[in-house]
Amino acid sequence: MPDAGVITITGLTKSFGDNIAVDDLHLEVRRGELFGLVGPDGAGKTTIMRLLAAIMSPDSGEAWIAGSSILHEGERIKEKIGYMSQRFGLYEDLTVMENIIFYADLYEVSKKERPARIERLLGFSNLTPFKGRLAGKLSGGMKQKLGLACALIHTPEVLFLDEPTNGVDPVSRRDFWRILYDLLKEQVTIFVSTAYLDEAERCTRIGLIHKGRLITTDTPAKVRKSIPLSMVEIWAPDARKAAEAAKGMAGVKDVSVYGNRFHVALAEVGLTDRIIEQLKEKGIAVIDHRQVLPSLEDVFIHIVRSSEL
Amino acid sequence: MFERIKQMMIKEFHQIFRDKRMRPIIFLTPVLQLIIFGYAVTTDVNNVSLAVYDLDRSYESRELTRRFEASGYFQVFCSIERPEEVQDLLDRGKVLAVLQIDRGFSADIKKGKQAEVQVLFDGTDSNTALVAMSYANAIITGYAKSLGGPHVRASAARLDVRARAWYNPALRSKNYNVPGVIAIMIMLICLLLTSMAVVREREIGTMEQLMVTPLKPAEMILGKTIPFAIIGFFDMFLVTIVGVFWFSIPIQGSLPLLVLCTAIYLLSVLGIGLFISTISKTQQQAMMGTFLFFAPAILLSGLMFPIENMPVAVQYGTYLNPLRYFLVIIRGIFLKGNGIPILWPQMLSLFILGAAVMTISALRFRKRLV
Ligand SMILES: Nc1ncnc2c1ncn2[C@@H]1O[C@H](COP(=O)(O)OP(=O)(O)OP(=O)(O)O)[C@@H](O)[C@H]1O
Numbered sequence: 001m002p003d004a005g006v007i008t009i010t011g012l013t014k015s016f017g018d019n020i021a022v023d024d025l026h027l028e029v030r031r032g033e034l035f036g037l038v039g040p041d042g043a044g045k046t047t048i049m050r051l052l053a054a055i056m057s058p059d060s061g062e063a064w065i066a067g068s069s070i071l072h073e074g075e076r077i078k079e080k081i082g083y084m085s086q087r088f089g090l091y092e093d094l095t096v097m098e099n100i101i102f103y104a105d106l107y108e109v110s111k112k113e114r115p116a117r118i119e120r121l122l123g124f125s126n127l128t129p130f131k132g133r134l135a136g137k138l139s140g141g142m143k144q145k146l147g148l149a150c151a152l153i154h155t156p157e158v159l160f161l162d163e164p165t166n167g168v169d170p171v172s173r174r175d176f177w178r179i180l181y182d183l184l185k186e187q188v189t190i191f192v193s194t195a196y197l198d199e200a201e202r203c204t205r206i207g208l209i210h211k212g213r214l215i216t217t218d219t220p221a222k223v224r225k226s227i228p229l230s231m232v233e234i235w236a237p238d239a240r241k242a243a244e245a246a247k248g249m250a251g252v253k254d255v256s257v258y259g260n261r262f263h264v265a266l267a268e269v270g271l272t273d274r275i276i277e278q279l280k281e282k283g284i285a286v287i288d289h290r291q292v293l294p295s296l297e298d299v300f301i302h303i304v305r306s307s308e309l
Numbered sequence: 310m311f312e313r314i315k316q317m318m319i320k321e322f323h324q325i326f327r328d329k330r331m332r333p334i335i336f337l338t339p340v341l342q343l344i345i346f347g348y349a350v351t352t353d354v355n356n357v358s359l360a361v362y363d364l365d366r367s368y369e370s371r372e373l374t375r376r377f378e379a380s381g382y383f384q385v386f387c388s389i390e391r392p393e394e395v396q397d398l399l400d401r402g403k404v405l406a407v408l409q410i411d412r413g414f415s416a417d418i419k420k421g422k423q424a425e426v427q428v429l430f431d432g433t434d435s436n437t438a439l440v441a442m443s444y445a446n447a448i449i450t451g452y453a454k455s456l457g458g459p460h461v462r463a464s465a466a467r468l469d470v471r472a473r474a475w476y477n478p479a480l481r482s483k484n485y486n487v488p489g490v491i492a493i494m495i496m497l498i499c500l501l502l503t504s505m506a507v508v509r510e511r512e513i514g515t516m517e518q519l520m521v522t523p524l525k526p527a528e529m530i531l532g533k534t535i536p537f538a539i540i541g542f543f544d545m546f547l548v549t550i551v552g553v554f555w556f557s558i559p560i561q562g563s564l565p566l567l568v569l570c571t572a573i574y575l576l577s578v579l580g581i582g583l584f585i586s587t588i589s590k591t592q593q594q595a596m597m598g599t600f601l602f603f604a605p606a607i608l609l610s611g612l613m614f615p616i617e618n619m620p621v622a623v624q625y626g627t628y629l630n631p632l633r634y635f636l637v638i639i640r641g642i643f644l645k646g647n648g649i650p651i652l653w654p655q656m657l658s659l660f661i662l663g664a665a666v667m668t669i670s671a672l673r674f675r676k677r678l679v
């Protein structure tokens with residue numbers, strides 16, 4: 001049994017009928033990492049999470065979580081992990097405190113340790129003033145923090161979070177990530193899935209997945225740099241029209257529009273000036289342009305498109 | 310283990326009592342059902358229209374006719390002169406029963422011989438016919454007694470109505486119905502609550518969160534069914550109390566035995582509820598599944614139609630119906646004061662059925678959980 005990683009995945013595969021949701025996944029996550037599983041809707045993130053949490057059986061392959069096999073030691077895994085499902089999984093008709101106590105009981109947290117632990121969890125999630133409120137009456141951000149508190153009640157070694165900040169306002173999102181960083185200091189391994197690329201940048205390491213396949217894994221910065229891609233950001237009054245025009249030009253690999261500006265991915269660095277020339281020749285107004293580091297999103301789009309070719 | 314089950318139950322009760330839709334189901338439905346069956350669906354039969362075909366035209370035949378009329382149960386609609394009229398009146402639904410007294414009736418009585426009368430019934434409404442038939446029997450028997458011997462016999466009685474009249478002397482359908490209401494009410498409420506509660510967790514997404522905890526399938530099943538068993542018992546007592554004090558239904562038998570038998574009955578009911586939850590994806594489906602089982606279970610239980618009157622194939626089907634056994638048990642306890650020596654075959658069958666259903670559901674449940 002491999003021991004190098006807290007999470008070791010070898011050849012994990014899962015299909016639903018003809019639909020291959022997870023395709024021959026190999027991955028290793030070390031203790032204390034904050035690993036981000038990044039992929040668009042339907043990429044297979046939730047399925048991977050469920051397989052690793054041993055609540056779904058794979059078609060083939062194997063994985064070990066903190067030394068326990070997902071195939072044979074599902075029950076032991078459940079004691080070692082915390083898991084927060086993509087949908088809010090707590091009882092909306094129970095109060096914050098009732099939910100926490102319910103999970104403390106299910107995980108058999110001893111009566112002695114319980115009060116201190118609950119107080120600490122309520123404290124860092126800022127839920128103390130809302131102890132008696134029904135979970136259904138909490139805001140999206142608070143619900144997610146309550147979910148996190150319940151998933152942490154038994155101090156798990158590995159924490160699985162499936163799109164934890166989906167539909168949460170930016171301030172609560174920042175709060176949530178602050179909590180995750182605090183947890184990292186306590187040597188908890190965090191395995192988080194997200195479709196938000198700005199969040200992926202906050203992970204120590206990420207894996208890009210698309211249609212069930214893991215395309216690349218590295219640090220966010222390296223993933224960004226490893227791509228032979230020059231990126232120019234162009235501001236134009238009619239960005240959509242300008243982008244359309246740029247699409248057909250020689251050396252342009254990719255174009256994506258963001259409001260009044262658009263990103264053009266180029267095969268070479270020196271091509272920028274020629275593109276601007278050509279746009280002006282076509283009578284398209286350009287306000288400004290500058291070289292940018294490709295964002296993770298650019299990289300992702302690029303990788304996905306080239307992998308689809 | 311017990312701590313976790315206890316917590317599951319506490320959680321379940323919190324949810325039940327906070328859910329506004331639950332309260333009427335638990336408190337109102339049973340009483341409502343009881344009232345409907347006690348008052349509205351009363352199967353007491355009065356003023357059965359009767360035609361008299363008196364071929365004997367004697368003092369005795371007129372006396373018997375008079376007794377039918379005086380009973381209050383029958384009303385003489387007309388007298389028949391020609392034999393074709395018998396068929397005709399029944400066919401057209403003009404009368405529900407025909408009393409036919411053949412020539413020689415009085416002569417037979419005087420000679421001390423077995424005298425015969427025929428009472429023909431319109432069997433369309435088998436229940437009414439059954440009840441009316443037992444009235445007719447009672448009247449004829451009463452007349453025979455007044456003559457000082459069992460000389461007169463009703464030859465039309467195809468069913469063993471005498472036995473029933475024996476235990477329910479006033480032939481009050483309420484006495485007969487209230488135990489039945491308890492049985493079907495426990496079934497409906499427990500089926501519905503169990504199947505819905507499990508599916509609900511799956512539908513709202515809390516099941517996934519439960520699955521990642523070390524909660525074992527058995528703990529989950531017990532935590533999900535015991536609260537509804539408790540509600541089942543509560544409703545049984547509620548309806549029994551209303552039945553005894555409001556409808557003055559006597560309980561002849563032992564209350565502890567009733568509780569024991571209810572527990573055995575609940576095993577199958579909760580098992581079926583659990584089974585429905587394993588084959589339903591949504592609460593709607595669970596509700597449909599419940600009624601899909603519930604409606605035939607009532608029809609094929611002997612609650613409204615005697616099982617002996619059903620086609621043989623269907624009769625075999627009723628052996629899989631827990632209501633069938635529990636009806637015999639609960640009526641036996643309420644009306645006849647039966648104890649274990651008489652009821653044990655039903656109790657044993659019910660227990661075996663319950664254990665089987667529960668095992669099948671639990672196995673299916675386990676597969677769904679992991
Ligand atoms: N229980 C299931 N039955 C059938 N198909 C499923 C099931 N769960 C997932 N799928 C399919 O598998 C694929 C991957 O789904 P999954 O939910 O893992 O993606 P995801 O990355 O979590 O997407 P999202 O961002 O929408 O949550 C999808 O095509 C989905 O339709």
Ligand SMILES: [Mg+2]
Binds near residue numbers: 045047162
């Ligand atoms: Mg998902």
